[in-house]
Amino acid sequence: MSNFLLTPGLVLWEMPLGETDKLLTILTPQLGKLTVRARGARRKNSRLAAAAQLLVYSDLKLFSYKDHYTLDEASSLAQFWRIKSDLSLLSLGSYFAELTSILADADAPNAQLLSLLLNALYGLDTLQKPPSLVKAAFELRLLALSGYTPDLSACAVCGNAQPETPMLHLTEGLLHCRTCLIPTPYPSHSASLCKDSLNAMRYVIGAEPKRFLSFALEGLPLERMGKATEAFATTQLDRTLPTLSYYHQMIE
Secondary structure, three states: OEEEEEEEEEEEEEEEEOOOEEEEEEEEOOOEEEEEEEOOOOOOOOOOOOOOOOOOEEEEEEEEEOOEEEEEEEEEEEOOHHHHOOHHHHHHHHHHHHHHHHHOOEOOOOHHHHHHHHHHHHHHHOOOOOHHHHHHHHHHHHHHHOOOOOEOOOOOOOOOOOOOOEEEEOOOOEEEEOOOOOOOOOOOOEEEOOHHHHHHHHHHHHOOHHHOOOOOOOHHHHHHHHHHHHHHHHHHHOOOOHHHHHHHHHHO
């Protein structure tokens, strides 16, 4: 059975296919993560070319046949031109897309993840938020939405809600004081925080969806938050992401 489906969607990944086509991974709110073939998208003057690009958000008309999807028509809604014109921002956006693709389920609704990614890209592109702030907030919020929420309410050992030297245990996802060790096989596998970075992380987890970037943090507290969220993400997912490595190369 075949039919046409109408949905908005954001391209998370693209690769050439054959001489003129592209294979896309697209995140949609109701259909989830889809693999879509864009026929002729690499031809000059293709009507699909603009939409069949990484980090482009479009209204899509998909042709579905036996669980295979083909892009039939597309109308771009957001191109994120500032990100596209800056290699460091593009590499960061690519990392966001790869991380989201890993955590998004295929063929399952992902409206929250799509909204989060769009808001992060908007924060980089239009609001021109500091990339390090957007990165840290996005990593933490994405993990929280995907079932990896760290418990930052109080030290897991002594119960102190405001530790003087807070740390995040990267394997267990627990807050603890520097002097309070978590009784696990990885007692020192933690990232150092401070009062301001801890409060910012608590805000990001509990904020309204469109307000998760509405906080200010800079200097050492932001650096500590960024190191903690990145280490927490790579530890929980137990993998190294090529786009993250490339992003670090771009900003070093």
